[in-house]
Amino acid sequence: MYPAIAGGGSGAVHYTDIVPPIWALADELEISREHFPLHSMMGYGCNKNRTNCIAYIEFIHTAHATMDKEVELDEEQQINLESLQQIGFDTTIVFAGVTSAEGSDRDTLQWKVPYLDNKIIEFLSKFRIKGKVIGAITAPGPLILADFKKISDAIVFNVMPGQKYSEGLMSILFGRVSPSGKLSFTMPNIDNEQQMSEAQYPGTDGQMNSSYSEKHHFGYRWYDQNKVKPCFEFGFGLSYTKFEYSQIKISNRTLSFKVKNTGLVTGSEVAQVYLGVPETENFKDGYRSPKALKTFTKIMDLQPGEEKGVEMHLKDRYFSYWCVECQKWTVEPGTYNVMVGASSRDIRMHTTIKI
Numbered sequence: 001m002y003p004a005i006a007g008g009g010s011g012a013v014h015y016t017d018i019v020p021p022i023w024a025l026a027d028e029l030e031i032s033r034e035h036f037p038l039h040s041m042m043g044y045g046c047n048k049n050r051t052n053c054i055a056y057i058e059f060i061h062t063a064h065a066t067m068d069k070e071v072e073l074d075e076e077q078q079i080n081l082e083s084l085q086q087i088g089f090d091t092t093i094v095f096a097g098v099t100s101a102e103g104s105d106r107d108t109l110q111w112k113v114p115y116l117d118n119k120i121i122e123f124l125s126k127f128r129i130k131g132k133v134i135g136a137i138t139a140p141g142p143l144i145l146a147d148f149k150k151i152s153d154a155i156v157f158n159v160m161p162g163q164k165y166s167e168g169l170m171s172i173l174f175g176r177v178s179p180s181g182k183l184s185f186t187m188p189n190i191d192n193e194q195q196m197s198e199a200q201y202p203g204t205d206g207q208m209n210s211s212y213s214e215k216h217h218f219g220y221r222w223y224d225q226n227k228v229k230p231c232f233e234f235g236f237g238l239s240y241t242k243f244e245y246s247q248i249k250i251s252n253r254t255l256s257f258k259v260k261n262t263g264l265v266t267g268s269e270v271a272q273v274y275l276g277v278p279e280t281e282n283f284k285d286g287y288r289s290p291k292a293l294k295t296f297t298k299i300m301d302l303q304p305g306e307e308k309g310v311e312m313h314l315k316d317r318y319f320s321y322w323c324v325e326c327q328k329w330t331v332e333p334g335t336y337n338v339m340v341g342a343s344s345r346d347i348r349m350h351t352t353i354k355i
Contacts, residue, residue, distance in 0.1 A: 001022060001058065003138055022036050023166070024169065025054065025093070028174055091131050092131060093134045096111075096137050097137065098111065098140065098143060099140060134156065135155040137157050145232070146231050179239055182343065200213060220233060237270070241266070241304070242263040243267070244262045246349075250351055253353075255313075259302070260305075261302035262305075264304050271310060272296040273295045274293050274347070275336050275337065275339070
């Protein structure tokens with residue numbers, strides 16, 4: 001019932017107050033928490049006017065036990081999976097989480113829980129008569145969400161969000177706040193989609209030395225270089241509104257452009273700047289990836305219809321590479337592609353600059 005809000009070891013958070021997501025949801029709908037006691041596997045409750053109702057089913061998987069059994073409820077709460085299948089719900093929310101710790105790192109990006117990958121997905125496919133499916137998921141990093149993506153209408157993904165997760169999640173789900181976070185990693189479709197070899201990680205010699213034969217192509221750069229579509233790309237993140245980019249210009253190393261909120265609610269946008277390197281002697285033979293993130297900025301709280309100008313200085317470091325012979329960062333002359341967008345796969349504007 002409690003969310004996975006932190007990792008173990010140095011990633012641990014010693015929280016002082018935490019609310020289970022189902023309790024936070026019940027509070028929003030003015031339903032008593034007593035219908036969903038801690039450690040219960042099922043619960044059902046409505047508000048006083050019976051205008052809002054929640055049916056709760058818990059699937060638990062730990063290293064020691066897996067439980068999906070029904071439990072005895074009082075007469076007012078007598079429900080089971082068969083009867084739930086006859087009920088139409090406006091929304092089904094899947095609260096799920098994965099955690100890890102020092103000394104017990106994940107050995108797969110799969111859930112490693114049979115229930116989210118098959119039983120919950122199978123259950124939702126048969127169970128949902130109408131309404132939307134929302135995944136409220138926490139994890140220490142990327143997860144394989146390809147199958148869950150197919151049966152969900154929305155996924156709210158948090159990376160170890162801390163003790164106020166449940167309250168913050170409700171602010172998102174009930175529209176008090178428009179989400180504005182962006183992925184800081186790529187979400188793959190399958191485990192080891194980049195086909196990393198043992199020599200690359202963890203290493204094949206006794207000293208566990210890694211061979212960096214992937215060159216510049218790792219993360220989103222590998223996906224770009226190999227023209228593979230990820231499940232969710234680096235820099236991706238949706239909002240309750242939409243943003244329009246325009247008027248890109250470069251003058252004396254200053255990049256400028258405008259971002260406009262073209263939707264109906266206030267929102268914030270993270271604009272990302274990527275550079276594509278020139279074809280020079282130093283960057284030849286596909287050593288460098290098609291583009292690399294160099295900087296980004298968050299345009300805060302744009303009102304509907306509001307437009308703001310953005311200026312960003314393009315530093316020497318953005319055009320530099322590590323010169324092994326001279327042991328320093330060195331600017332590579334040439335014509336660079338400058339790309340501005342909402343993610344690594346959602347580039348809105350292009351221009352060039354000659355260095």
